[in-house]
Amino acid sequence: MDKIIELRNITKSFDGEVVLDNISLDIYDNEFITLLGPSGCGKTTTLRLIGGFETPDSGDVLFMGQRINDVPPHKRNVNTVFQRYALFPHLNVFENVAFPLRERKVPREEIETRVEEMLAMVALKGFEHRSVTSLSGGQQQRVAIARALVGKPRVLLLDEPLAALDLKLRKDMQQELKNIQKATGITFIFVTHDQEEALSMSDTIVVMSEGRIQQIGSSQDVYNEPKNAFVADFIGESNIVDGIMLRDKSVSFSGHTFACVDGGFAPSEPVDVVVRPEDVDIVPAGKGMLQGTVTSVTFMGVHYEVIVDIGGFKWMIQTTDFVAEGEHIGLYIEPDAIHIMKKSEYSGLYGDYASFSNEFDELSDAESEGSE
Amino acid sequence: MTKKTTRRNLVTGIAASPYELWAVVFILVPLAFVAYYAFTDNSFRFTTANITRFFTATSSVAGEDGAGREVRTYLLISWRSLKLAAISTVVCLLLGYPLAYIISRASPKAQKTMMTLIMIPMWMNFLIRTYAWMTILQDTGILNNFLAGLHLGRVHIIGTETAVVIGMVYDYLPYMILPLYSIMAKMDHRLIEAARDLGCAPVGVLRRVILPLSMPGVVNGVTMVLIPSISTFYISQKLGDGMFFLLGDAIEGQYTANNLHFAAAIAFILMVALLAAMAVMRHLTSKYTYGGAAA
Numbered sequence: 001m002d003k004i005i006e007l008r009n010i011t012k013s014f015d016g017e018v019v020l021d022n023i024s025l026d027i028y029d030n031e032f033i034t035l036l037g038p039s040g041c042g043k044t045t046t047l048r049l050i051g052g053f054e055t056p057d058s059g060d061v062l063f064m065g066q067r068i069n070d071v072p073p074h075k076r077n078v079n080t081v082f083q084r085y086a087l088f089p090h091l092n093v094f095e096n097v098a099f100p101l102r103e104r105k106v107p108r109e110e111i112e113t114r115v116e117e118m119l120a121m122v123a124l125k126g127f128e129h130r131s132v133t134s135l136s137g138g139q140q141q142r143v144a145i146a147r148a149l150v151g152k153p154r155v156l157l158l159d160e161p162l163a164a165l166d167l168k169l170r171k172d173m174q175q176e177l178k179n180i181q182k183a184t185g186i187t188f189i190f191v192t193h194d195q196e197e198a199l200s201m202s203d204t205i206v207v208m209s210e211g212r213i214q215q216i217g218s219s220q221d222v223y224n225e226p227k228n229a230f231v232a233d234f235i236g237e238s239n240i241v242d243g244i245m246l247r248d249k250s251v252s253f254s255g256h257t258f259a260c261v262d263g264g265f266a267p268s269e270p271v272d273v274v275v276r277p278e279d280v281d282i283v284p285a286g287k288g289m290l291q292g293t294v295t296s297v298t299f300m301g302v303h304y305e306v307i308v309d310i311g312g313f314k315w316m317i318q319t320t321d322f323v324a325e326g327e328h329i330g331l332y333i334e335p336d337a338i339h340i341m342k343k344s345e346y347s348g349l350y351g352d353y354a355s356f357s358n359e360f361d362e363l364s365d366a367e368s369e370g371s372e
Numbered sequence: 373m374t375k376k377t378t379r380r381n382l383v384t385g386i387a388a389s390p391y392e393l394w395a396v397v398f399i400l401v402p403l404a405f406v407a408y409y410a411f412t413d414n415s416f417r418f419t420t421a422n423i424t425r426f427f428t429a430t431s432s433v434a435g436e437d438g439a440g441r442e443v444r445t446y447l448l449i450s451w452r453s454l455k456l457a458a459i460s461t462v463v464c465l466l467l468g469y470p471l472a473y474i475i476s477r478a479s480p481k482a483q484k485t486m487m488t489l490i491m492i493p494m495w496m497n498f499l500i501r502t503y504a505w506m507t508i509l510q511d512t513g514i515l516n517n518f519l520a521g522l523h524l525g526r527v528h529i530i531g532t533e534t535a536v537v538i539g540m541v542y543d544y545l546p547y548m549i550l551p552l553y554s555i556m557a558k559m560d561h562r563l564i565e566a567a568r569d570l571g572c573a574p575v576g577v578l579r580r581v582i583l584p585l586s587m588p589g590v591v592n593g594v595t596m597v598l599i600p601s602i603s604t605f606y607i608s609q610k611l612g613d614g615m616f617f618l619l620g621d622a623i624e625g626q627y628t629a630n631n632l633h634f635a636a637a638i639a640f641i642l643m644v645a646l647l648a649a650m651a652v653m654r655h656l657t658s659k660y661t662y663g664g665a666a667a
Contacts, residue, residue, distance in 0.1 A: 072573075080569045084562070088585075099567075
């Protein structure tokens with residue numbers, strides 16, 4: 001696979017506030033790559049640098065090996081699907097899609113065939129003469145995708161394109177986008193704050209926080225082998241506790257010594273230990289490695305979400321077995337369910353479910369959507 | 373029974389709609405009076421003589437060779453009014469459009485400051501503004517003294533059509549900028565980015581996105597400048613040295629000569645012509661009103 005875009009040591013600030021802090025990233029041809037992170041992590045700015053709407057303060061943007069820092073957006077072989085679509089309200093569906101072709105003086109017959117082809121691909125045949133303001137959100141989204149792809153760009157940038165759609169439609173569009181990417185072979189750079197969306201669509205995920213890249217890897221990598229507490233917390237649910245690495249394959253936390261599969265740490269090195277809620281088995285009190293008291297039980301449909309107090313630290317456990325609030329239980333953890341991370345600046349910030357509530361989660365989601 | 377209900381509906385209808393009442397008292401009734409005076413003679417008997425007079429009255433003007441020439445007085449005045457108003461409107465549009473765009477793209481604080489600066493002259497009486505321009509443009513005025521001071525010679529502006537156009541542009545430019553600015557400020561900046569992204573150079577963005585999206589503002593601005601400038605009167609007298617008698621001057625002259633019926637006829641004809649022109653303009657530009665963008 002060839003590198004199509006390279007970001008080299010890019011720094012960018014707005015009004016003295018550092019938004020991107022020495023970012024380096026290689027993007028390969030024909031890959032579906034997702035920039036994932038909370039609001040203000042710099043993911044949209046990264047996208048805008050590639051699109052040509054921002055220039056880096058320092059560092060270089062390379063497109064197929066050539067420096068394009070100062071190339072204006074209309075001369076880049078890159079197109080964007082904007083957040084909330086940015087369709088032209090004075091043009092109908094056909095003319096919106098034909099817009100880039102008309103600018104390039106493509107012959108009329110060719111415009112006709114290419115626009116029709118695109119509309120067929122996004123299942124909007126027959127909508128040619130409709131006004132874009134009369135379309136539903138999902139339909140507008142499809143027009144935006146057709147318009148961005150009709151010019152056959154090498155790279156498609158997608159800036160939270162699904163954020164405004166309702167859940168059901170969002171799931172359908174995720175699948176559809178993935179199919180379009182496979183069919184066209186165009187590199188997709190997708191920006192989202194929704195970790196589920198990122199996991200289900202991407203070949204590569206770039207997890208970002210505070211203007212820095214935290215981890216680059218496949219969906220499985222970032223979920224199973226998070227690099228630090230931020231990644232572990234942001235992707236999925238995680239219990240993150242302080243531990244001491246006694247020696248390779250042996251770690252001590254919560255007053256117990258566990259067998260694990262990780263190694264390569266200094267003897268007695270303090271570490272962050274991640275245990276995913278679905279990897280903990282509930283056993284009768286007195287058995288298992290850890291003992292705790294159930295403080296809350298929430299029915300989630302497929303499973304129960306159980307919060308367990310273990311020596312003052314609240315663990316989240318997902319289980320299909322019912323336990324009652326107030327019950328004393330034992331916990332059993334398999335060696336390969338324990339993931340060890342080096343201490344980082346994020347240690348101690350995440351992974352305790354003491355203040356956990358679903359409501360709070362949704363609130364912070366809505367916030368990040370609005371501010372970016 | 374039925375009659376009673378109808379009457380009650382009528383009463384509550386009027387009570388509930390002060391705006392309609394306002395419109396009737398302050399718009400429809402005065403207009404009806406204008407029409408009534410236009411079609412009656414001094415003893416208030418119906419006549420079309422006033423209207424006919426507008427189209428047929430002749431007078432003698434000196435041609436370029438010095439010889440007297442018979443012209444249709446009021447048609448000539450109408451043509452002159454239309455010409456000066458059209459020139460002023462075009463100049464306002466050419467000045468106002470880029471200015472409105474620049475303001476709409478500035479920081480919120482700068483936008484506020486610039487809009488205030490544009491509004492300030494409107495707080496001054498328009499007679500004073502016109503006198504100010506006389507002082508500037510006179511043969512011995514500020515402008516000529518300035519030019520003379522730079523040894524650039526003097527220019528004769530006062531008493532020319534140029535002076536009248538300058539006066540009108542100065543007075544009516546804010547009416548062009550305001551509707552343009554309000555539509556441009558609402559314009560989604562991402563549409564401009566989208567056009568750039570899809571291959572438009574800045575000129576293409578202007579032609580294919582900004583211009584069509586701002587058309588409702590252009591229509592409103594042109595309407596708001598053209599109508600007052602076509603019926604303006606004082607500016608032409610002061611800055612045109614009385615050389616360019618306009619429709620507004622004609623109406624004013626007939627009123628001050630206590631010739632109310634003919635003055636009403638001129639006003640009536642002007643109003644009908646403007647309404648027709650507006651209807652045509654709205655029709656021609658109706659394709660540019662979309663997505664609630666029209667003001």
